[in-house]
Amino acid sequence: MSEEIEIGGDILALAVELLSTCRQRGTLIATAESCTGGLLAATLTAIPGCSDCFERGFVTYSNASKSEMLGVPSWLIDKHGAVSEDVARAMAGGALTHSRADLAVSITGIAGPDGGTPEKPVGLVHFAAATRHGPVVHERVLFGDLGRTEVQRRSVAQALKMLASLL
Template sequence: MSDGFSIDGELVAQAEALLDAARAKGDTIATAESCTGGLVAATLTAVPGASEIFERGFLTYSNAAKSAMLGVPVWLIERHGAVSEDVARAMAGGALNRSRATLAVAVTGIAGPDGGSDDKPVGLVHFAAGRRDTPMLHERVLFGDLGRNEIRRQSVARALALVAQLL
């Protein structure tokens, strides 16, 4: 990849297939994003007609935004860290609770190049996706230190794939 992130044709095709499947089932989608900085929403909305399915996106890069916009408890972030299964699940739940969407996906991780630690290295990303009144799906992925743009690109693809599992 180049120095900048671009939404490539493979991601758009994946988003289009997801939107078609959601449309067929009458579902709508909300996103709650941290390390991807809105790229999941941008990828979905790169598809013409996405407005029928994509309900809204929450860009919650800071911990304060996660709490204010999604209702993620401050104590949860303090106890587990923003990059954790618990926070990813709370973000997805908050996106469902604060939207009219029937499906939500959340992404929180460390894209780098800085910010990693021994416990939470660069390339660690937590995903959660759910439907109202059903158990939340969660994935913990350690992409490795592939570079910021590639971690974010792979995170978008993984987030779309996780939502597809709900359909």
């Protein structure tokens, strides 16, 4: 049984503020999402006028799609796992490489309810954000086993905050 995800006004407010700043600066955004399945892109595109700043979103749920769409080397996924700092960084870089965006963020994690291990438990999410000519910033967040929709919702909020911090 699936749960309906409600983004909430607090997260939409973060998205509105981010898009407003991007619009003022002429900055384009790209997203690369795994465990959120496009929820970040859906949040941004729910805001009228987002096409001024939202360039594109990549939903790369499978390992193969991470390689095919973003250029993440399959050996990197094999070595570190899809839920890792290395893959998150490569996803953000790939989103910049395969778009016209100036700013990109990636999300890869274990939303649950299954898939966790002692080393990588449910609720573990890796984020990376990058600008075209700057460093890649990484954050590892352990939200805990809050339920799939809450992990996804909090991941969207975290990604929006990371993008805003790079502006």
